[in-house]
Amino acid sequence: MSTIISIADLAKHVGEEVTLRGWVYDSTGKGKLQFIKVRDGSGICQCVAFKPDLPEEVFAAAQKLSQESSLTITGMVKEDKRAPGYPGGYEVAIKTLTVISAAGEYPISPKEHGIEFLMDNRHLWLRSTRQWAIMRIRATIVSTIRNWLDDHGYLLVDTPILTPAAGESTSELFEVKYFDDMAYLAQTGQLYSEATILAHGKVYCFGPTFRSEKSKTRRHLAEFWMVEPEMAFFSLEALMDMEEQFVSAIVGRVLEKHRMELNILERDTSFLEKVSAPFPRINYDEAVVRLNKLYTESSDEEVKRLLRYDPANLPEGKTEGEYVRELRELLKMDWGNDFGSPHETALTQQFEKPVFVYHYPTAVKAFYMQPVEGRPESCRSVDLLAPEGYGEITGGSERIYDHDLLEQRIADYKLERKNYAWYLDLRRFGGVPHAGFGLGVERTVAWICGLQHIREAIPFARTMNRLYP
Ligand code: 4AD
Ligand code: MG
Numbered sequence: 001m002s003t004i005i006s007i008a009d010l011a012k013h014v015g016e017e018v019t020l021r022g023w024v025y026d027s028t029g030k031g032k033l034q035f036i037k038v039r040d041g042s043g044i045c046q047c048v049a050f051k052p053d054l055p056e057e058v059f060a061a062a063q064k065l066s067q068e069s070s071l072t073i074t075g076m077v078k079e080d081k082r083a084p085g086y087p088g089g090y091e092v093a094i095k096t097l098t099v100i101s102a103a104g105e106y107p108i109s110p111k112e113h114g115i116e117f118l119m120d121n122r123h124l125w126l127r128s129t130r131q132w133a134i135m136r137i138r139a140t141i142v143s144t145i146r147n148w149l150d151d152h153g154y155l156l157v158d159t160p161i162l163t164p165a166a167g168e169s170t171s172e173l174f175e176v177k178y179f180d181d182m183a184y185l186a187q188t189g190q191l192y193s194e195a196t197i198l199a200h201g202k203v204y205c206f207g208p209t210f211r212s213e214k215s216k217t218r219r220h221l222a223e224f225w226m227v228e229p230e231m232a233f234f235s236l237e238a239l240m241d242m243e244e245q246f247v248s249a250i251v252g253r254v255l256e257k258h259r260m261e262l263n264i265l266e267r268d269t270s271f272l273e274k275v276s277a278p279f280p281r282i283n284y285d286e287a288v289v290r291l292n293k294l295y296t297e298s299s300d301e302e303v304k305r306l307l308r309y310d311p312a313n314l315p316e317g318k319t320e321g322e323y324v325r326e327l328r329e330l331l332k333m334d335w336g337n338d339f340g341s342p343h344e345t346a347l348t349q350q351f352e353k354p355v356f357v358y359h360y361p362t363a364v365k366a367f368y369m370q371p372v373e374g375r376p377e378s379c380r381s382v383d384l385l386a387p388e389g390y391g392e393i394t395g396g397s398e399r400i401y402d403h404d405l406l407e408q409r410i411a412d413y414k415l416e417r418k419n420y421a422w423y424l425d426l427r428r429f430g431g432v433p434h435a436g437f438g439l440g441v442e443r444t445v446a447w448i449c450g451l452q453h454i455r456e457a458i459p460f461a462r463t464m465n466r467l468y469p
Contacts, residue, residue, distance in 0.1 A: 002074050007043035010077055010090040019074045020045065020092065023127070024065045024103075026110070034062040036094075037085065038073060044085040044129070047073050047092040054094065061097055068103040068127070086129070086260055115453075122460055123469045133261035134456055137254055138445045144253040145227050145439070148246055149204050154229055157196040159189030159205040165419035167191050168366050172211040174222075185210035190436060191368070191423055193230035194399060197434055198426060204229040216464050218453040219341065219391065221442055223462040230436030236380045236398050239435045240356050243384055243394060244277040247354060247439075251275040254448050267450040271387050274352050281356040282347075284378065288333050290350075291343055295331040303328045306346040308389045338364040344391035351387065358382040367413040368406065370398035370433075382437070390447040396437020403427035 002017040010018075022040030029035075032051035037044055049062035065071070075092040083091040107117075108124055118125045125131055150156070166173055167188040174185040189205035196203045206227040213220050229242070251272050254262075262269055282290070294306060300321075303309075307327045314323055330342035338360070339347075348355055359372055362379040369379040380398035385391050400406045406427055410420050417424075445457035455461040460469065 007045045049094040067106045070100040133264040154202045155200045157203045159192035197232040225441035228438040234435040244279045291333040345389040367409045386447040393443045394439045398435040401431040
């Protein structure tokens with residue numbers, strides 16, 4: 001009997017007879033040889049059937065394999081530096097082969113497919129090497145988030161998904177029937193974490209969050225995963241100190257563990273290698289001045305660089321000159337507005353590391369943010385913008401801890417006081433200065449993996465126009 005092993009463990013079994021169980025990724029014949037690439041979840045390995053060494057029916061079976069058929073293969077492990085695969089460098093000389101289930105004609109072939117076709121077949125597309133690499137990196141990002149927080153004194157305290165009221169903004173709520181009442185899917189766990197810090201000091205919640213944002217961008221999902229640390233006795237400065245350590249740890253862990261996957265994704269890691277504390281910190285006011293200066297003073301070449309112009313995206317019927325003039329207009333910025341994604345891109349193009357932008361206008365942020373002292377039109381908020389055009393990956397702030405001010409805000413934002421009575425209680429019974437932030441997992445995955453679109457950063461994306469599969 002040969003031992004059943006994983007492809008990832010081939011190196012430990014050179015010269016032994018082993019059994020692999022998996023799926024046919026690809027099969028090509030060449031005379032007396034049949035090369036079968038087998039994947040088993042842990043990797044991809046080339047298995048070779050050599051006609052003279054095999055009973056006729058085994059070789060015939062090897063020649064007939066269709067893509068994605070499931071099978072077991074028994075054979076001898078050989079080291080061969082040139083052998084393709086992941087991790088590669090080993091191949092298996094086939095002795096026997098058993099088909100478990102012969103696959104019908106597989107819709108996803110190595111040729112190019114349109115994105116909607118691939119998303120319709122997401123349940124199958126997840127098997128392809130690129131998607132496999134992304135999901136492995138995603139899993140490490142998630143485990144590093146948990147491990148880092150657990151190791152630094154943060155307690156995981158779960159928050160509800162079904163909630164009676166808005167946590168962020170009333171315009172993006174998904175409603176669900178809740179017995180005879182109405183509930184909303186959580187946009188954030190933050191408000192509940194503000195309760196649990198008063199029991200535990202430093203906490204985090206981590207789960208899916210939901211937003212019915214009517215935006216079809218490459219950065220927005222209707223369902224996404226967010227980790228939200230919340231800390232008692234924390235200032236905005238302490239928050240930035242912590243965030244830069246946290247984000248650096250996540251990037252560092254992926255670089256350490258996933259060279260192979262980053263290679264599969266053809267990710268240029270030069271910017272990722274630079275991610276270490278401290279990150280640059282700029283005030284919103286300064287960011288606005290910078291953008292307007294870029295708008296008026298940049299050469300056309302500089303505008304192209306700032307907005308990551310790609311000739312492939314030149315709209316039909318436009319000259320480059322016309323298009324660059326349009327791009328330049330996107331840099332203009334009035335104080336009081338939120339940044340659009342071109343603003344974020346241009347800002348981050350000036351730095352090699354992620355950048356903090358803090359003290360946004362109060363009017364563009366959520367109701368619970370602490371005003372800047374003596375300047376209530378600005379608030380103690382901070383977003384972290386990722387380089388290479390990825391933009392916001394975290395959003396956070398100091399929270400209002402004065403009862404009366406918070407009560408006033410709830411009224412100003414036309415929220416129903418009775419739904420927030422418990423939240424106001426937190427300010428009646430031992431409120432303290434506190435702060436926290438949320439990091440979007442898919443935005444982080446997209447950035448680290450270098451993805452064009454956030455839909456590949458989650459196994460089954462939910463967007464405005466997609467709920468299938
Ligand atoms: O900036 P946001 O809306 O902040 C909050 O929800 C706060 N309650 C967090 C906190 O302070 N505890 O969202 C935080 C992050 C964003 O920076 C972004 O990474 C991600 O969540 N995010 C989205 N990701 C994908 N699709 C969307 N529609 C997202 N909206 C926000
Ligand atoms: Mg935000």
